[in-house]
Amino acid sequence: MPLARFLVRRLLTVPVTLLVITAILYGIIMLAPIEVRAGLYLPRGQSNNPGLRPEVYLQNAIEEHGLDDPYPIQYARWAWRLLQGDWGWSPLLRGDVLEALLERTPPTAELTLYSILFLVPLGIISGGQAAWKRGQAADHGFRLAAFVATSIPPFILGLMLLTIFYAGLNWFPPGRISIAESLEIDAPSFRTITGLLTVDGLLNNRPDITLSAFRHLALPAFTLSMVHWATIGRVTRAAMIEEFSKEYIVAAHGRGLPHQSVVWTHALRNAVVPALNSAALSAAALVMGVFVIEAVFGFPGVSELIVGSMAFAPDTAVAMGFAVYSVLLVLPLMFVFDVLQAVVDPRIRKEVIEG
Amino acid sequence: MRGLRQFLFRWQNLLGILIVGVFVAMAVSAPHLTASDNAESPQWIRAVERIEGTSRRVPLPPGPGIPLGTTAGGYDIFYSLLWGARSALGFGLAVASITAMLGTFIGAMSAYFGGLAHRLTLRVIDAFLTFPPIAAVWLLAQVMRPPEVLPPGISLQAVLAQLRVSPVMLALILFSWMPYARIIGAEVLGLKHSEYVEAARSLGAGHFRLIFRHLLPNAISPAIVLLARDIGGMVILQAAFHFIGLGGMSPWSWLLVNGRNWILGPNASLLTYWWVYLPATLALVIFGIGWNLLGDGLNEALNPRFYNGPMRWGRA
Numbered sequence: 137m138p139l140a141r142f143l144v145r146r147l148l149t150v151p152v153t154l155l156v157i158t159a160i161l162y163g164i165i166m167l168a169p170i171e172v173r174a175g176l177y178l179p180r181g182q183s184n185n186p187g188l189r190p191e192v193y194l195q196n197a198i199e200e201h202g203l204d205d206p207y208p209i210q211y212a213r214w215a216w217r218l219l220q221g222d223w224g225w226s227p228l229l230r231g232d233v234l235e236a237l238l239e240r241t242p243p244t245a246e247l248t249l250y251s252i253l254f255l256v257p258l259g260i261i262s263g264g265q266a267a268w269k270r271g272q273a274a275d276h277g278f279r280l281a282a283f284v285a286t287s288i289p290p291f292i293l294g295l296m297l298l299t300i301f302y303a304g305l306n307w308f309p310p311g312r313i314s315i316a317e318s319l320e321i322d323a324p325s326f327r328t329i330t331g332l333l334t335v336d337g338l339l340n341n342r343p344d345i346t347l348s349a350f351r352h353l354a355l356p357a358f359t360l361s362m363v364h365w366a367t368i369g370r371v372t373r374a375a376m377i378e379e380f381s382k383e384y385i386v387a388a389h390g391r392g393l394p395h396q397s398v399v400w401t402h403a404l405r406n407a408v409v410p411a412l413n414s415a416a417l418s419a420a421a422l423v424m425g426v427f428v429i430e431a432v433f434g435f436p437g438v439s440e441l442i443v444g445s446m447a448f449a450p451d452t453a454v455a456m457g458f459a460v461y462s463v464l465l466v467l468p469l470m471f472v473f474d475v476l477q478a479v480v481d482p483r484i485r486k487e488v489i490e491g
Numbered sequence: 492m493r494g495l496r497q498f499l500f501r502w503q504n505l506l507g508i509l510i511v512g513v514f515v516a517m518a519v520s521a522p523h524l525t526a527s528d529n530a531e532s533p534q535w536i537r538a539v540e541r542i543e544g545t546s547r548r549v550p551l552p553p554g555p556g557i558p559l560g561t562t563a564g565g566y567d568i569f570y571s572l573l574w575g576a577r578s579a580l581g582f583g584l585a586v587a588s589i590t591a592m593l594g595t596f597i598g599a600m601s602a603y604f605g606g607l608a609h610r611l612t613l614r615v616i617d618a619f620l621t622f623p624p625i626a627a628v629w630l631l632a633q634v635m636r637p638p639e640v641l642p643p644g645i646s647l648q649a650v651l652a653q654l655r656v657s658p659v660m661l662a663l664i665l666f667s668w669m670p671y672a673r674i675i676g677a678e679v680l681g682l683k684h685s686e687y688v689e690a691a692r693s694l695g696a697g698h699f700r701l702i703f704r705h706l707l708p709n710a711i712s713p714a715i716v717l718l719a720r721d722i723g724g725m726v727i728l729q730a731a732f733h734f735i736g737l738g739g740m741s742p743w744s745w746l747l748v749n750g751r752n753w754i755l756g757p758n759a760s761l762l763t764y765w766w767v768y769l770p771a772t773l774a775l776v777i778f779g780i781g782w783n784l785l786g787d788g789l790n791e792a793l794n795p796r797f798y799n800g801p802m803r804w805g806r807a
Binding site: 295 | 614615617618619620621622623624625626627628629630631632633634636647727730731732734735736737747751754755761768772775776779780783
């Protein structure tokens with residue numbers, strides 16, 4: 137079972153990654169003044185606290201949590217709290233940081249998921265098509281489109297699309313769902329099962345809500361897909377062209393296989409691997425794009441905690457919690473792309489297990 | 492020399508050089524414009540004298556003295572656009588080259604010394620690759636207090652403030668060096684046992700000399716390509732961060748934020764107040780295109796085997 141062994145090997149890297157990243161993040165916050173660091177350890181439930189800077193609590197936190205201790209001890213203590221689900225209390229949100237993050241996860245997950253489901257197949261198919269028709273009109277069209285897509289900054293593209301399709305034509309609305317529908321969703325008769333509105337709408341026998349959710353998702357998901365589609369498409373195209381010159385392709389042709397099947401089964405199978413690799417490497421850029429696009433479209437995902445509505449700097453607990461949480465958003469994406477590579481290409485499984 | 496002629500033979504490369512040249516010219520000419528009398532505002536903002544019969548609250552269309560019109564509030568767009576080129580070039584060059592140097596250094600060191608150090612570095616790179624720089628901006632803002640509230644004396648914060656480093660800048664530098672380290676590492680790993688390096692070693696060249704005189708000059712070209720593209724990419728990210736409210740203001744993004752309400756709001760459209768957003772938008776897009784073209788051209792000239800290869804990184 138090499139694939140199973142690969143999965144285990146790959147899973148074992150996750151804690152290492154988390155350890156390195158959290159150690160760096162806590163290292164950064166160690167450079168901050170001690171009052172700032174104390175913001176990570178505020179007691180919960182300060183909802184009726186009049187000021188946003190509860191100095192007394194800060195002083196208590198410094199003494200109680202030993203914030204004068206050396207870095208490794210402090211880090212270990214903080215990491216242990218993270219593991220127990222205690223991500224700190226935010227006087228700004230008047231709430232638990234982890235709860236605030238989890239509450240906003242479904243919209244972000246939905247946007248990311250549909251964008252990827254759209255952009256990865258599109259990139260692979262269009263890149264493969266361009267390589268197949270190399271030098272022809274379709275190829276030139278693909279290269280031009282890819283160049284344009286990578287040249288326009290997504291936030292500007294988003295703004296333009298909003299202006300045209302929302303303000304001008306009123307086809308696609310911003311936000312996640314209309315106000316009337318959000319009231320229906322909050323009503324007790326609507327059961328929240330997955331948190332993803334597109335799925336919950338169907339499960340509750342309300343296809344209209346699913347449809348509306350998709351209508352709200354269309355523009356942000358499209359905007360998000362553009363840059364990353366082009367990246368994957370270009371990689372696929374280059375890899376396909378390289379594959380075409382290899383002997384097994386010549387041999388397949390020689391055996392009399394139809395050209396179409398040589399391209400789409402033999403060559404593509406190998407060209408998909410670098411495409412998935414590039415997707416895995418740019419997973420963090422994709423999540424970063426999700427945050428920016430959410431803000432541009434007023435989509436109420438996790439980025440709400442750091443941009444837009446807050447208008448002023450979030451407190452330490454939120455800043456730190458968000459940083460850690462964004463890694464948790466990237467990790468599963470990378471994992472899936474890596475596993476897909478191993479599924480397609482047995483050599484990668486072997487490499488990881490033996491090396 | 493033949494390489495240079497070939498490089499100049501492609502129209503894409505010439506266009507790239509032309510675009511970057513225009514931005515450099517804009518940047519150089521910006522300080523020669525008449526500055527604002529108002530000492531309060533940033534250097535790159537100039538209020539236009541009120542014209543009879545117009546309101547300051549509404550953007551003025553292009554006219555005499557204001558080649559690209561004004562923003563709401565009566566600020567000269569042309570003036571900020573030129574200063575924006577200065578700011579963008581400065582920001583892009585500074586951030587991208589510091590990032591490149593950091594990544595090159597880490598990659599070269601770890602690959603040259605190899606062994607456990609290299610394996611650890613690869614682990615750390617993998618970990619950094621899972622982190623989107625945008626998430627570090629507020630965290631770094633907590634560390635870097637504004638200079639006004641700093642206690643006197645020399646501290647890390649004071650040094651950073653003196654260098655005029657913003658949290659956005661630092662976030663981009665700290666969390667984008669990994670591609671450079673990977674590429675340089677792979678190149679150095681392939682070169683370090685080659686004959687010319689062994690020859691230099693046997694002649695008594697030290698580690699420092701081997702890395703900087705013999706290995707890096709031959710390993711650096713893919714990093715240069717990445718650097719050219721990153722100059723545009725970093726500026727676009729900075730603008731995006733400011734646009735969504737993460738701080739790190741630049742003249743171009745200031746123009747965009749200022750113009751947003753006039754193209755996206757009641758009675759607004761792309762056509763009515765086109766001058767409030769179009770100059771800054773085009774500047775940003777063309778800036779990115781220029782550096783991308785240069786990067787593509789350099790890529791083809793310097794590393795033919797990477798051409799169109801998996802070097803390109805998605806950007807937000």
